[in-house]
Amino acid sequence: MPLREYYEFYSPGKTIYGANIASEVAQEAEQLGGTTAMIITDKGVLDAGLVEDVKNGIEKSSVELVEVYSDVPVNSEVEVCSEIAEIGKEKNVDILVSIGGGSVIDTAKGANILLGVGGDLLEDWQGTNLIPQPLKKHIAIPTTAGTGAEASLGAVIKHSPTNQKISFNSPYLIPDVAILDPSMTISMPPSLTAATGIDALTHAIESFSSLEHAVHSDALSFYAVKLIYENLPMAFENGENIEARANMLIASNLAGSAISTTLSIGACHAMAHAVGGLTTVSHGVANAIILPAVMEFNIDYCSDRYAELAFAVGIETSGMSQADAARAFLEKIKDFIWSFGLPKTLKEAGVDPSLAEEMADAAMGDAQIYGNPREADYELILELFRSLLK
Ligand SMILES: [Fe+2]
Numbered sequence: 001m002p003l004r005e006y007y008e009f010y011s012p013g014k015t016i017y018g019a020n021i022a023s024e025v026a027q028e029a030e031q032l033g034g035t036t037a038m039i040i041t042d043k044g045v046l047d048a049g050l051v052e053d054v055k056n057g058i059e060k061s062s063v064e065l066v067e068v069y070s071d072v073p074v075n076s077e078v079e080v081c082s083e084i085a086e087i088g089k090e091k092n093v094d095i096l097v098s099i100g101g102g103s104v105i106d107t108a109k110g111a112n113i114l115l116g117v118g119g120d121l122l123e124d125w126q127g128t129n130l131i132p133q134p135l136k137k138h139i140a141i142p143t144t145a146g147t148g149a150e151a152s153l154g155a156v157i158k159h160s161p162t163n164q165k166i167s168f169n170s171p172y173l174i175p176d177v178a179i180l181d182p183s184m185t186i187s188m189p190p191s192l193t194a195a196t197g198i199d200a201l202t203h204a205i206e207s208f209s210s211l212e213h214a215v216h217s218d219a220l221s222f223y224a225v226k227l228i229y230e231n232l233p234m235a236f237e238n239g240e241n242i243e244a245r246a247n248m249l250i251a252s253n254l255a256g257s258a259i260s261t262t263l264s265i266g267a268c269h270a271m272a273h274a275v276g277g278l279t280t281v282s283h284g285v286a287n288a289i290i291l292p293a294v295m296e297f298n299i300d301y302c303s304d305r306y307a308e309l310a311f312a313v314g315i316e317t318s319g320m321s322q323a324d325a326a327r328a329f330l331e332k333i334k335d336f337i338w339s340f341g342l343p344k345t346l347k348e349a350g351v352d353p354s355l356a357e358e359m360a361d362a363a364m365g366d367a368q369i370y371g372n373p374r375e376a377d378y379e380l381i382l383e384l385f386r387s388l389l390k
Pocket residue numbers: 147199203269283
């Protein structure tokens with residue numbers, strides 16, 4: 001694939017890495033000039049005891065903690081963003097601290113749009129580069145290693161009345177500080193570790209093979225694939241393995257940063273968003289099911305990209321043709337994804353086959369589809385969905 005003529009690369013404001021450093025959020029909040037903070041999280045994170053240290057840290061600082069909102073649902077919702085923004089306005093919040101997975105961090109981003117510029121999420125800000133000014137300060141502390149939402153300029157939020165996943169992209173959505181503390185991810189059970197890890201892998205592979213890929217995103221994606229391939233099995237087998245957890249968290253962050261450059265990464269994410277809007281299948285599981293099928297669909301159109309990624313998963317490609325190296329990579333990725341015991345088809349995941357047309361429609365309307373290396377029309381995407389619903 002040729003170099004892009006023009007691209008923009010955004011580096012997150014500040015990324016801090018270290019085990020057991022989540023409570024350092026207080027210093028960061030002070031340095032950002034925050035005075036009135038609100039924590040945004042979900043029940044699972046709260047019950048796992050992951051909020052306590054952060055809360056205690058803030059309470060010892062000059063920043064006043066005025067609210068702990070812990071009702072973010074599994075899929076971020078437009079309605080919830082409005083509810084959080086209302087609380088934030090009422091209590092004059094000037095700094096948001098999100099603690100959780102992609103849904104929590106994206107919900108905080110959505111709420112921050114409303115807090116920072118007001119208006120209506122759907123009517124005014126859906127799309128790319130529409131937000132006109134910096135928002136309230138935001139510190140993100142991921143508790144999963146998957147979405148990379150703490151590094152990305154995007155947010156995907158569900159609009160329940162239409163069952164759609166709505167995308168927002170703006171450099172102002174990149175959190176000011178991302179705290180990567182692997183101890184915050186240790187309580188993830190193996191199935192969630194696998195599903196979120198495969199989401200990160202999908203970001204990296206799709207970003208690398210996207211029509212919108214760029215040298216900066218390639219560097220991040222390539223190393224993310226390597227780290228995930230080497231570390232996800234260890235994090236899955238032994239959740240207490242702090243080194244594997246750390247490498248997964250960093251890989252997810254790198255891939256999150258990569259997709260901020262590519263923006264439109266491919267058909268797998270378009271299809272996974274459609275599945276997420278219309279069913280209860282989680283984003284990570286949807287990617288794990290769809291990625292092998294989409295890679296098979298794309299392989300003849302991006303064999304150079306897959307062949308290059310073969311190095312990242314330890315394939316010795318010298319003497320191999322490009323097509324053979326790409327095939328070897330695809331087969332290795334299939335085996336890798338299927339080694340975690342996640343469902344292999346949408347049917348196995350309990351998706352109703354009668355949703356195929358609606359899902360294909362939604363995928364074709366998703367901005368992620370444009371970056372796919374092979375042009376995909378409605379019929380081709382419908383065929384892919386049908387193959388996964390058999
Ligand atoms: Fe994703």
